[in-house]
Amino acid sequence: MKHRFLAKRYWNTMTTPMGAVVDLAKQYSDVINLSLGDPDYVTNQEVIQRAFEDAENGHTHYTDSLGDEELRHEIIKYYEEAYEYKVGSKEVMAVVGACHGMYLALEAILDDGDEVIIPAPYFTPYIQQVELVRGKPVILDTYEEDGFQIDINRLKGLINHRTKAIIINTPNNPTGACFSKETLEAVGKVAKEFDLLIIADDIYDAFTFSDPFLPATTMKGMQERTITIGSFSKDYAMTGWRVGYVLAPDFIIQCMRDINEGICFTVPSISQRAAIYALRMRETIQPPMIAEYKKRMYYAYERINAIPNMSVLSPQGSFYLFVNIKKTGLNSVDFCKELLEEAHVLAIPGIAFGGCGEGYIRLACTVGVAALKEAFDRIEKMKVCCAHNLQ
Structure with a gap:
């Protein structure tokens, strides 16, 4: 308009x-x-009740700008138990849903004109999210005949001196495809070869129907160059609570924290309390x-x-x-x-x-x-x- x-x-x-x-x-x-x-x-009704009780008991104030310390501890504990993967306390930040986390991550890493490769079909907001922070989205088409897996040669053909990151989303919205271990390892190898970041949108990690979910950040040599976006929206039916998290190297998390000072400072305390109980009751x-x-x-x-x-x-x-x-x-x-x-x-x-x-x-x-x-x-x-x- x-x-x-x-x-x-x-x-x-x-x-x-x-x-x-x-x-x-x-x-x-x-x-x-x-x-x-x-x-x-x-x-889950018990999650709701526990969060309500916490509100009555005084959890109605700002939390630490990185997030409730207890929630961050539970996220760290989850990755250690599920994937034998260690995350430092300064490498995790609570965010107001995955889209907020994606915005903060992109704002932290992109200079004007930097390019982000986005495999298509893609979650619709990715394009606007990259453009919002003055980056340039570069589309990598995937196809049904390939099972919507990433073609590594086509990926390499899109990389230039302005390429900064690759977004991966598996299980995928909208295709439902899960990137194979071979695909993830090949993308990781490309990221190392060209010194790129991987932004892993992992919000459907619980929804895998065959092979176990493999977080990109847990692969050898990938922790230092992976930003993981996590959310409680789908995995715990908590869309309206607006709570998620980001895992990233500590200097990226610190930059995101500084950016968020001018946006919303921190995630609603009650939502973070609910997320704590959801994680504890995930099984x-x-x-x-x-x-x-x-x-x-x-x-x-x-x-x-x-x-x-x-x-x-x-x-x-x-x-x-x-x-x-x-x-x-x-x-x-x-x-x-x-x-x-x-x-x-x-x-x-x-x-x-x-x-x-x-x-x-x-x-x-x-x-x-x-x-x-x-x-x-x-x-x-x-x-x-x-x-x-x-x-």
């Missing part, structure tokens, strides 16, 4: 397909919303939730591949399916429009996640199997899905 009171750099900004879904969801009373990645689980909270999402994902996978003109790869992680709709003959925006108008099912067009996402839609399995069944029963009846040989 152009207005004399707005900064000129924002005059040409447009609402993305991701941003538009909130209004679209209100168009029909019976919409089945498979668009946004907000878990349908309510935060109780996570297994049934992950099992339920896995059940939903495989149910959706089977239903999708039984529908003409639609297909999807076998689930690997996250709670997203990146559905191939190329045989319908429609682009992703038009398909999602018909999906909403004809089936009253809301999804995100693949183009929202980068150019190579065209021909796909993203479905979030954040509703139960009964709702998924109703959604796919409706989709099966759509003309564009029943038609044959559209191409």
Whole structure:
């Protein structure tokens, strides 16, 4: 929107397909919303109760600007127990969700014009986050035929003297792909060869359905050049608490801390208390939730591949399916429009996640199997899905 009171750099900004879904969801009373990645689980009741008790007992003040010391201790303890990986107390910082952590990290490391390589399909805000701190996003396309793994030769071809970092997101939003150990090791080798940083967006680390999750920072020689973004939003159904963390070398954490002095100083104390209890109870909270999402994902996978003109790869992680709709003959925006108008099912067009996402839609399995069944029963009846040989 152009207005004399707005900064000129924002005059040409447009609402993305991701941003538009909130209004679209209100168009029909019976919409089945498979668009946004907000878990349908309510935060564990014991976590809520413990945080409430802590508030009553006086935890309503600012915490240390790096975060509640007890929370940071629990994060350090978690990485040691889960990965036999040691993190120093000055190498972890609580943040107001993963996006806040990503902003602080990018602001800390990028000079104007520095380039950040972003594998696509990508989490939509990455582009704006890099541009917000005056960096330049450089897109590395990945493809379904490669399992959405990173092609190392294409990665190397994008590196120049302005390249500063590579963002990796595994399990991936939107594709659900998990980067293999071989892919992660190869990316790490490139980072060492060209002296680059890795920014690992690990917010779906609990949602892996086959091989165990491997944090990039735990690989040999990677701790000194990896910034890990963690969150309680998905792994503990705590999206509204707005709490996450960053692991990074101490000088990066210190810079982030200084930047945050002028933004929000610290994370809400009550949210940090809740995160402490979530971490302590993770072996109780996570297994049934992950099992339920896995059940939903495989149910959706089977239903999708039984529908003409639609297909999807076998689930690997996250709670997203990146559905191939190329045989319908429609682009992703038009398909999602018909999906909403004809089936009253809301999804995100693949183009929202980068150019190579065209021909796909993203479905979030954040509703139960009964709702998924109703959604796919409706989709099966759509003309564009029943038609044959559209191409």
